[in-house]
Amino acid sequence: MWRGDPEGGRLEDFTVEVNEGEVVLDIIHRLQATQAGDLAVRWNCKAGKCGSCSAEINGRPRLLCMTRMSTFERADVVTVTPLRAFPVVRDLVTDVSYNYTKAREIPSFVPPAELAPGEYRMQQEDVERSQEFRKCIECFLCQDTCHVVRDHEENKQSFAGPRFLMRQAELDMHPLDAAEEQGLDRKTSAQEEHGLGYCNITKCCTEVCPEGIRITDNALIPMKERVADRKYDPLVWLGNKIRRRS
Template sequence: MSYTAHFRVWRGDDKSGELRDFDVEVNEGEVVLDIIHRLQATQASDLAVRWNCKAGKCGSCSAEVNGRPRLMCMTRMSVFDESETITVAPMRAFPVVRDLVTDVSFNYTKAREIPSFAPPAGVAPGEYRMMQEDVGRSQEFRKCIECFLCQNTCHVVRDHEENKPVFAGPRFLMRIAELDMHPLDAAEERGLDRKRSAQEEHGLGYCNITKCCTEVCPEHIKITDNALIPLKERAADRKYDPLVWLGNKIRRREG
């Protein structure tokens, strides 16, 4: 069963652009990305859109559908009323390249700033052993497909361009949290305090845990509850708790 839907799609580049109206055929079971492809095929052959797997696993087709950051390939047309106007626009937090394609290089810059896993001394990669509970805790965060919807919806990045140099954003603070709770990460033995680094170098204090990043995550990762809040608590303990401070002093003297 098919019907005609009214779409408003953003067309333009880094200099100017506007929302343009299109009437496009919709068939049963289709997603927004299907309609964008049909629009390319029938009315706007030069429409730029980034996509790859069409299975919700590559993170390429991120956009804002009716103002909400979503993967177009995972947004079914059945969630909208047939009479509803559907607006599709590029992610607002990042510079537009053309049409629905944005420049997300900010995120790769931040990824390179995060120190990688520090393997324990004297243990070969094939000899790593962890409790299953610790594996499961880290595995949740490794489901991330790097669609950058969490980065896009975070108002610290989205609404304040001046914060970008000093704020890693939820995706990469989550990466720090994962490494900090990893039982085999030997960063501290090598002089790297991940909690201090998160606070002082990657802007953890800018996050005010509104959970908007969690709400838009297509992999349903509990970014705020399971990564950011625990990391904030550990960072606060390390910096302000007098008992933790004293314990660290004693351990350093014994060392």
């Protein structure tokens, strides 16, 4: 278990009783109750729906409440450390405010001017496409494992990370979003303001998502393709020129 604060820290060994059916968060709570009453850990629902108890277990970003102890051998040493991509507050608690800053930078849904609330209509296929991305619980495991954020602190200024590029992609493919009519080009914004080009589609964000969202295949790659079409397809370029001229 990693113990420390922004000034530094270290791994400390603990031996804790494990009962059948328990998850890592249960062990953390028992550790707090019996051996380390000042251990800091963030959690809330213990049902894999709030995203609060994100940490790294044996080096892999995971939810403490969704990682069963039965996945480890009895003789295994289970190492729990804070999210590596974000500054440590204390012990397993990290400062994830970077993510909320990026969330505020993403322009929200722009409703169509000609439709009143209650008049929106969408094809079921479009509903299902967006619904996958709406399953996100904002645990920020994808943000933590993305090497663009994790290994390069200087990129945080210009890179939104997979969670918020996924949000851009969701809004860009939304059939009722009227952003372009208001002069907002989400494709250009994703590429030039939020760092879509930094993503090299290694799919590490998809691999750690506890909701099973196919972030890379269904959001980031399609968004990259639409950006490329806008920028390099000669027919799209010509069509945009004609549209602007008319």
